[in-house]
Amino acid sequence: MQTIMDLGNGISLIDVFDVGWAERTGTYVLHEEELTIIETSASPSIPHLLKGLEALGLHTADVRNIIVTHIHLDHAGGAGLLLEKCPHANIIVHPKGKRHLADPTRLIQGARAVYGEKFAELFEPIIPIPEERIVVKEDGDTLQLSEHRTLTFFNTPGHANHHFSIYDSRSKGIFTGDTLGVFYHQLLEYGLELYLPSTSPNQFDPHAMLASAERLEALELDYVYFGHFGMSKNPKAVFEQLRYWLPKFIEIGEHVMEKQSTRDFEEKAKAVTQGLLGLVQPLLAAHHVPQQAHVHSVLELDASVCAMGIIDYLQKRLGQ
Known part of the structure; x- marks a missing residue:
């Protein structure tokens, strides 16, 4: 189709x-x-x-x-x-x-x-x-x-x-690839406008991401065209949500690194994946997104890839 x-x-x-x-x-x-x-x-x-x-x-x-x-x-x-x-x-x-x-x-x-x-x-x-x-x-x-x-x-x-x-x-729009994250426009039908950072390995850098976002925000955009997926008519929300979610993503990674420092990369990544999903799932529940909705599978895949990027970034930062 x-x-x-x-x-x-x-x-x-x-x-x-x-x-x-x-x-x-x-x-x-x-x-x-x-x-x-x-x-x-x-x-x-x-x-x-x-x-x-x-x-x-x-x-x-x-x-x-x-x-x-x-x-x-x-x-x-x-x-x-x-x-x-x-x-x-x-x-x-x-x-x-x-x-x-x-x-x-x-x-x-x-x-x-x-x-x-x-x-x-x-x-x-x-x-x-x-x-x-x-x-x-x-x-x-x-x-x-x-x-x-x-x-x-x-x-x-x-x-x-x-x-x-x-x-x-x-159009006064920006084709942003993954710099400003992922637009889960499937959730609009449930009244939820959700944009989450894309922190995949192995060059993820939260400080550079925020600096890039600030530079694009200064363009006073009318539209954001995402690689995943579609057009947002609300650039203000895109930038606000990136600044909101990105520190939370890093905090979850830091918590896992502190509590599971002796575990291997895969185990840490799984723990971060669950932490990221735990951040978002209450929001979906509050908007009555059904458990069988396909967006849950999308979020699970994205969270697993994001988790690997976060652990990779933190290990590099700690010289591991």
């Missing part, structure tokens, strides 16, 4: 069914003279992306720019596969991401460590991208797509060092 959302301002969102889940990861399409795609998700999502473009009446031969906010495989893993279908396009990436798109060996190793035996199902194939088709955008660089739309690239570490966010002059 194909899901395409018209977000206004010449932007469409294609649901690309990351990990087989609806409304998990999306690809943004900017309908301009230079047809531009933002985020590809992993390779198993590419058939959904291609069907989405077809449903929009667009041709892959007309795509000129494929932008990835960062090189984590759920955002950029399918870039090589998509590029094979887009003969006139280039991949645009953060300077620190270029070499990993050209040679994804380390990306693959890192993802295998996190996802284990599920790696192949979730991410393969991962296709290297020819260096001549990779374009780097430095902090403050721009890309003019038409007379009415210019994109500006901002270096926004915190979730990852190889992360930029893209300001769109036409």
Whole structure:
């Protein structure tokens, strides 16, 4: 089933069914003279992306720019596969991401460590991208797509060092990848607007994340376009919730590190996962979100990945 959302301002969102889940990861399409795609998700999502473009009446031969906010495989893993279908396009990436798109060996190793035996199902194939088709955008660089739309690239570490966010002059919105967290828009039907930090390994840095958020907040945005998933019309709540939840995430990690200092990484991560879920579950219960709602599975997956990033960060901070 194909899901395409018209977000206004010449932007469409294609649901690309990351990990087989609806409304998990999306690809943004900017309908301009230079047809531009933002985020590809992993390779198993590419058939959904291609069907989405077809449903929009667009041709892959007309795509000129494929932008990835960062090189984590759920955002950029399918870039090589998509590029094979887009003969006139280039991949645009953060300077620190270029070499990993050209040679994804380390990306693959890192993802295998996190996802284990599920790696192949979730991410393969991962296709290297020819260096001549990779374009780097430095902090403050721009890309003019038409007379009415210019994109500006901002270096926004915190979730990852190889992360930029893209300001769109036409909508006054930001394509934020994971810098500002995850939007659980499934919860809107229950009257709950929830944004949580994304603290996955292994470059998570809470101080950099907050500094990046402060920089983006100064842009006085009208919209935030999340990698996971969809558009928020309430940037004020996005920034407020990041500042609210992030210290709580770290506090849970610090408590586990103090109480379970002799345990191994996996045991600590499990304890942090349960702590993170314990933070959020009362909020869901208060809004009468049923236990069988799929969002619980989404939160459990996100909490487990966030927990690994928090433990990794704290161990580095403590020199362990």
